[in-house]
Amino acid sequence: MATLGIHKDFLMEFARLEKPVQKRVHEVFEKFREHRHAGLHLEKLENQRDPRIRTIRITKFMRGVVLAPETGDSFLLLKVMPHDDAIAWALKHRATVNSATYGIELRDDVALEQATASVPRIAPATGSEGMFAHVSDKDLTRLGIDGDLLPLVRHLSDEKHLDALHKILPEQQYDVLAGLAAGLDPEEVWRESIAAQAEEALRSSHAESGDQLTAAMARSQGRIALLSGPDELMDILSRPFDAWRVFLHPSQRRVAYRPSYKGPARVTGGPGTGKTVVALHRAAHLARQLPADTPAGAILLTTFTRDLAADLRRCLELLVPEEELRARIRVANVDAIANELVREDRGTPLSIVTDQKAIAARWSGIAQRLGLDQTGTFLDQEWRQVILAQDIRSPEAYLKASRAGRGTALSPLRRAQVWRAVEAFTKELRQAGEWTFLQVCAEAARLLEPRLERPFRHVLVDEAQDLHPAQWRMLRALVAPSPDDLFLAGDTHQRIYGNRVSLRTLGVSVTGRSHRLRINYRTTREILSWSTGLLNGEQVDDMDGGVESLAGYRSVFRGPFPETHGATGKAEEIAALASQVAQWVEGGVEPEEIGVAVRFVRLGREIAQALELLGVPAVVLGGGPAGFGAGVRIGTMHRMKGLEFRYMAIADVSEGTVPMPAALTAPELDPQQYQEDMLGELSLLFVACTRAREALRVSWHGKPSPFLVRSTS
CATH class of the missing domain: 3.30.2310.20 (RelE-like)
Incomplete structure (x- = not known):
């Protein structure tokens, strides 16, 4: 043969x-x-x-x-x-x-x-x-x-x-x-x-x-x-742009196919270095090591959002064609697992509050009712970043808790006031029969704590940098401490949700089992150099008490330099962008190979209309798999996380949009949080730019974003 x-x-x-x-x-x-x-x-x-x-x-x-x-x-x-x-x-x-x-x-x-x-x-x-x-x-x-x-x-x-x-x-x-x-x-x-x-x-x-x-x-x-x-050759040729996942650089292969790790292991690296690919191969490797009578779903492959989980599931089908073997690996996002555990315990569906504006309004109402001088935003951040992050369950514990990373000092009296607001907030949620996602994760972790039998043999986490400590505590509790219990893939340069964690304090020690990937397989050297220039001078933690570095990060591909384009007004910017995308399509690029990232969905819809007028099909990404429908993919910068395109355009990188003022804590209220918020906005732009494989175009109208000065100075 x-x-x-x-x-x-x-x-x-x-x-x-x-x-x-x-x-x-x-x-x-x-x-x-x-x-x-x-x-x-x-x-x-x-x-x-x-x-x-x-x-x-x-x-x-x-x-x-x-x-x-x-x-x-x-x-x-x-x-x-x-x-x-x-x-x-x-x-x-x-x-x-x-x-x-x-x-x-x-x-x-x-x-x-x-x-x-x-x-x-x-x-x-x-x-x-x-x-x-x-x-x-x-x-x-x-x-x-x-x-x-x-x-x-x-x-x-x-x-x-x-x-x-x-x-x-x-x-x-x-x-x-x-x-x-x-x-x-x-x-x-x-x-x-x-x-x-x-x-x-x-x-x-x-x-x-x-x-x-x-x-x-x-x-x-x-x-x-x-x-x-x-048969495998024909399958690969039917999906050639996906099949690069078959190829592993030696640095990736030694991480993915190591016979065993004595405990939690981690792989880091900049965008395009193949962290997700390594996690997929690791899941396949672990599945092949399990006994033949292993029940389905013994391995969990998880990530931050439903869209990313759907993409992992699609990639797993390419990598593991054997249905019986693939059945050993369950793919689901973290919140879905938590929801399932709590729902099973309570016997009824959970009502999850997802409207951040409604949550902020509830906090503001409580602050006003209690006569507090803290804003609703401050109270919400304190609840998520201190109380939920440290699993604090009493006012006494909160009085003693570390508030490292929070820029505004609180006296014991002010902490007592904050705790009253937290009690009022959680009481309102209980009375309404509502939960936040983080509450569900915290409750799932508490349910798992006393159990001797854990749901999974192995848990693999992609986009690990975006998870909250409450989610990490649940993940730690999903699998018993043992060899190959947890495998993490992430890059803190791509943290866009502001969740800072210390893995060690959460019972996830990767000391001696952490590996860094340095070769970018997605983005040309020119795009990579321009994009990493955005991060000049920024110190980024590594989730384990150290500083993450892009030293040695490089690409093996060459291509044209990114293009930047300023316009006097929004209509002019949209027209120029649509014209450029139409030229790409006329030049032989498939519409589905082009991505357009925006800060707001409304602008995305306007760009889609402009493209349709030029005869270029376009899809504004919403719920469901990202690949649904034919046409240019248009989505928010957050939605583009985990995706990649041959040609990429980033629109409205303008002053007042990137960074978005509403995403920033007022510097006079909490200067440290303001810096964290700015870094989150900068990372968001970095993530969007590094979705490009061959060509990148960045545009704005009016004044450009102050972030753009970093990559051109």
């Missing part, structure tokens, strides 16, 4: 093909289903660098490129390109085995020879050192850099020279050099990019026999996916 491997470049090029050509690719490789690959007519070329690289006719104008050894039954699908380009690529390239990872590399021999021959012309300026002067030849060789490339590496003077070699260097070797260029030391690069594959190669070398190509492909899982059969 043929072993099929698919290179990620094949997949990305396939995704950009016209539909009739995609259909023909399906038909050609359908022959693998019946094991008739001998009839595929894999053609050899004359004077090629690697005789194992063959081409195959797709259409009159398109060819595929396949690595097919002389012996054995393994095939690696490499490229789909126009006829002449495919021939030229096949003639110049050679497949080799990396000396550190023992995985397959693709080398552009002709270009590398030309680059090496030109070393004297790109030598560093007199008196300057090469960018890798601090790394020894021994370390470079240990990291898999070929000896014949060392002279070229030694003469690279800056990142521009390295970037120029991106497309011709073997991917693994470029990855190593990019990590070193980003400031990682050789040992960090070894752990991130090499160690897991090298260890796997050592373990598997004793068992290998026969087809060496299959073994080398298996060791290249960051760039090559081994398919279980032709």
Whole structure:
């Protein structure tokens, strides 16, 4: 039976093909289903660098490129390109085995020879050192850099020279050099990019026999996916933009497929580094380790919102095609789990208050009735960030409680006044038969505390940075302390709901089991650089008593710089934005691959109307799965969380909108909370910008947001 491997470049090029050509690719490789690959007519070329690289006719104008050894039954699908380009690529390239990872590399021999021959012309300026002067030849060789490339590496003077070699260097070797260029030391690069594959190669070398190509492909899982059969290939080709989740960089794989963690584990990293992908693979790995008689739903994969949970469920279907195995993993958002537990205990449905304006009005009414000088906003924040956060159940406990992070000091008398307001607020809710989401989570945690049997064997949490301490206490109580009990994925740079936590104080210790991802797989370097510029000078906590860092955070993709556009008025901004989106569509971008983020839904509806007038379909995202309906996706910045698009436009990033005044605590009332609110608004813009894969456009009318000065200064 043929072993099929698919290179990620094949997949990305396939995704950009016209539909009739995609259909023909399906038909050609359908022959693998019946094991008739001998009839595929894999053609050899004359004077090629690697005789194992063959081409195959797709259409009159398109060819595929396949690595097919002389012996054995393994095939690696490499490229789909126009006829002449495919021939030229096949003639110049050679497949080799990396000396550190023992995985397959693709080398552009002709270009590398030309680059090496030109070393004297790109030598560093007199008196300057090469960018890798601090790394020894021994370390470079240990990291898999070929000896014949060392002279070229030694003469690279800056990142521009390295970037120029991106497309011709073997991917693994470029990855190593990019990590070193980003400031990682050789040992960090070894752990991130090499160690897991090298260890796997050592373990598997004793068992290998026969087809060496299959073994080398298996060791290249960051760039090559081994398919279980032709059905899986067809499924991947039917959803090419989703299928990148099949590919795991070594730094991701060592986290996702570690045999076991002794306790809670965590993966962090900036946007696009694949934290969600790691969590999905970890869930699949844990499901496969469970006994055959394990009941359904033994593993919980959870996140902050229903929309994100729906996206996780869709991705899990792609990653785990076996229905019986997938049934072991329940996907639901945190509040839904809490609601279910409390509803089962009470025997009746719960009435949840979700209108924040109504909640604020109730607090304000109580403050006025009790004659307090605190505002309703202050009381609501004190209740959520101190009382609920610390699970305080008595006035005596509140008097002794730490209020770290709250900028306004409270005397014992004022604390007593606040407690009276809290009692009045909760009494009103009880009398109305109403709950807030956080109350439900707190109650669910209390119900779970005395139980010996917990609902789940393993709990995995995505977007962990947005959860409140009450939600964390429930999650901790859902699973008994044990190996692999909790697995967390998140990035505090993307915290947009202001929930600060200390995992350690909540019984979730990840010391020694925390891993950071640094390679962005979604966003071009230009968009990434512009977006991270928004966060210049900001200190962000890591949820565990330290400071989170984007050091070493980098992208492997290049593209155009983000565009910014100012307009005198809203109508002018909408017209220009709609015109740009229409041009993207005319240029071949599918409407569903375009996202438009706004601060307010009303503006989103106006943009949708403008697009419809230009003949461009548009969907304003609301309830239900984000992918429902055909057309450009338009949604609030909050709604865009967890989504991604090839082309992204952010509208009305104007003064008075971003940051939104209503989202800010008055600085004179609580200066510390004001700073936290500003950081939340800044993170929201950062999240929206990093939804883009290839192109980003940011616009405003009137004066631009003061945040935009950060990325341009």
